[in-house]
Amino acid sequence: xxxxxKLIWALALxxxxxxxxxxxxxxxxxxxxxxxxxxxxEPFGDDYTIMHYTxxxxxxxxxxxxxxxxxxxxxxxxxxxxxxxxxxxxLSRAKGFKAVFLYACIASPLMTGVLVRNFGWMIVAALNGPxxxxxxxxxxxxxxxxxxxxxxxxxxxxxxxFVPFMVLPINNALRNIPQSLTEASASxxxxxxxxxxxxxxxxxxxxxxxxxxxxxxxxxxAYVTPALLGGQMVSYMPTLIIGxxxxxxxxxxxxxxxIVLSCSTVLIVVVFTRLxxxxxxxxxx
Amino acid sequence: xxxxxxxxGGQRHVNLGFAILIFALYVFLLVPVVTxxxxxxTNGLMIEFPPQGLSLRWYEEFFARQDLVDGxxxxxxxxxxxxxxxxxxAMMAALAGQALSGKLAGMFQLGMTLPLLVPELLTAVGxxxxxxxxxxxxxxxxxxxxxxLMSFPYAYVSITAALRQVPPSLEEASASLGATGWQxxxxxxxxxxxxxxxxxxxxxxxNSFDLYTISLLLKPLGGNTLPLALFDFLTxxxxxxxxxxxxxxxxxxxxGVGLVQKLVGLQRAx
Numbered sequence: 001x002x003x004x005x006k007l008i009w010a011l012a013l014x015x016x017x018x019x020x021x022x023x024x025x026x027x028x029x030x031x032x033x034x035x036x037x038x039x040x041x042e043p044f045g046d047d048y049t050i051m052h053y054t055x056x057x058x059x060x061x062x063x064x065x066x067x068x069x070x071x072x073x074x075x076x077x078x079x080x081x082x083x084x085x086x087x088x089x090x091l092s093r094a095k096g097f098k099a100v101f102l103y104a105c106i107a108s109p110l111m112t113g114v115l116v117r118n119f120g121w122m123i124v125a126a127l128n129g130p131x132x133x134x135x136x137x138x139x140x141x142x143x144x145x146x147x148x149x150x151x152x153x154x155x156x157x158x159x160x161x162f163v164p165f166m167v168l169p170i171n172n173a174l175r176n177i178p179q180s181l182t183e184a185s186a187s188x189x190x191x192x193x194x195x196x197x198x199x200x201x202x203x204x205x206x207x208x209x210x211x212x213x214x215x216x217x218x219x220x221x222a223y224v225t226p227a228l229l230g231g232q233m234v235s236y237m238p239t240l241i242i243g244x245x246x247x248x249x250x251x252x253x254x255x256x257x258x259i260v261l262s263c264s265t266v267l268i269v270v271v272f273t274r275l276x277x278x279x280x281x282x283x284x285x
Numbered sequence: 286x287x288x289x290x291x292x293x294g295g296q297r298h299v300n301l302g303f304a305i306l307i308f309a310l311y312v313f314l315l316v317p318v319v320t321x322x323x324x325x326x327t328n329g330l331m332i333e334f335p336p337q338g339l340s341l342r343w344y345e346e347f348f349a350r351q352d353l354v355d356g357x358x359x360x361x362x363x364x365x366x367x368x369x370x371x372x373x374x375a376m377m378a379a380l381a382g383q384a385l386s387g388k389l390a391g392m393f394q395l396g397m398t399l400p401l402l403v404p405e406l407l408t409a410v411g412x413x414x415x416x417x418x419x420x421x422x423x424x425x426x427x428x429x430x431x432x433x434l435m436s437f438p439y440a441y442v443s444i445t446a447a448l449r450q451v452p453p454s455l456e457e458a459s460a461s462l463g464a465t466g467w468q469x470x471x472x473x474x475x476x477x478x479x480x481x482x483x484x485x486x487x488x489x490x491x492n493s494f495d496l497y498t499i500s501l502l503l504k505p506l507g508g509n510t511l512p513l514a515l516f517d518f519l520t521x522x523x524x525x526x527x528x529x530x531x532x533x534x535x536x537x538x539x540x541g542v543g544l545v546q547k548l549v550g551l552q553r554a555x
Contacts, residue, residue: 011381023399023411026415029414119321221404228516
């Protein structure tokens with residue numbers, strides 16, 4: 001149908017324009033904004049400066065917040081992987097109606113807004129909420145735990161938000177492992193644990209790697225969850241950035257914060273990819 | 286003999302343990318949603334789970350609140366426009382993407398899903414400045430563009446998946462019988478990808494309906510989407526009305542997922 005190159009580009013044009021004008025251009029714009037001087041009446045000034053970067057890098061407070069954001073996201077990613085792997089495994093084995101039902105269970109959080117789900121955790125984790133009640137009923141704790149507005153709850157809620165992003169790529173990778181391979185290794189006397197460690201885990205790595213990267217990148221920049229569940233006491237980079245942009249209208253400084261955060265994230269992702277590159281190659285071979 | 290019986294017994298324990306683990310993980314996934322729906326049906330005055338008696342009074346309360354209803358209407362309107370525009374643009378882009386091959390095709394695919402891979406926060410901050418510069422700051426049109434951008438990848442991925450199912454031989458046959466490119470598209474391809482197109486539109490709608498960060502930064506003067514109104518409501522008055530509002534958006538999502546399941550089957554959707 002499409003022999004002409006012109007037609008292809010004509011069809012792609014609206015989408016390319018959309019992405020270029022409303023995404024690439026604005027994000028490049030943000031880099032420029034971060035070098036602007038602060039404005040007096042406008043949210044930014046006319047001249048250029050590197051003062052925002054020196055201010056961030058020279059202040060231990062911002063290093064602390066950055067460190068908290070990066071480590072919290074790391075924790076979220078790790079827990080997310082631990083929670084998602086068994087689910088992905090279970091899902092990859094399911095067939096027919098059961099598979100449809102399980103997909104719906106996993107997709108339903110994906111399809112409900114982050115705000116709604118976080119609000120759900122507010123109810124669950126309340127002082128007299130179901131979580132405290134059941135822990136007390138089981139005799140695990142004596143007094144209700146104060147969970148709301150703690151870092152633990154932020155991590156828990158973020159793990160919940162990102163589970164589908166981790167489950168789906170791992171599920172795809174697991175589905176690509178031929179059944180005969182696991183059967184063959186089992187028939188040669190490998191225990192279940194050995195089959196898992198030596199065959200399944202390495203072969204599912206092409207799903208784990210993109211899942212881990214995606215979840216980490218999204219978790220670092222997650223705004224709603226820390227804003228709603230983190231309370232006023234602890235700051236994360238995204239809450240700080242949005243505060244600068246909407247509260248105090250310091251657009252250049254807010255941009256510089258966003259860029260410091262992005263660069264740190266990209267650095268971590270590059271290091272992670274480098275470190276795990278070998279594992280991925282082994283799975284492809 | 287005895288050793289194999291032993292491992293068999295051990296396996297049963299492992300299986301049971303695994304089943305319990307899986308059950309617990311699914312409970313974890315569903316707990317917040319179930320809790321909200323439960324809390325919205327309470328007859329009491331507080332947000333709590335399990336609810337105190339059953340009633341629909343907080344839904345009445347929701348529809349009596351002008352700010353929340355306005356938010357709902359605005360979200361529905363923006364979502365509907367987003368669904369229509371994104372699926373049209375994504376349909377065209379998916380056709381183009383399919384005609385590409387090799388490295389270019391991979392790059393195109395990646396580029397089209399970029400709004401999903403770059404954190405919403407960065408896109409939102411960039412758009413805030415950009416819209417201000419082109420004098421669309423704090424307008425509904427600006428917000429609408431943001432929603433279209435953020436929802437585009439969902440429509441693109443769904444439609445591309447549907448297009449892949451169409452055998453290329455059909456196109457060739459249609460062309461060899463003298464159909465023009467447009468005729469082939471309208472009479473052969475479009476009917477075959479309609480379920481995928483509908484799925485893309487539904488996902489784009491749901492995504493737009495749920496967006497928060499981008500709406501916060503691009504918030505038009507005097508207008509609120511439902512998630513924005515809900516956040517404000519949660520910060521200032523923590524009443525079961527919020528649970529009712531959240532349940533309404535959960536119902537919309539479930540209806541959407543159900544519709545997708547009916548049209549294409551969920552397993553193929555992801």
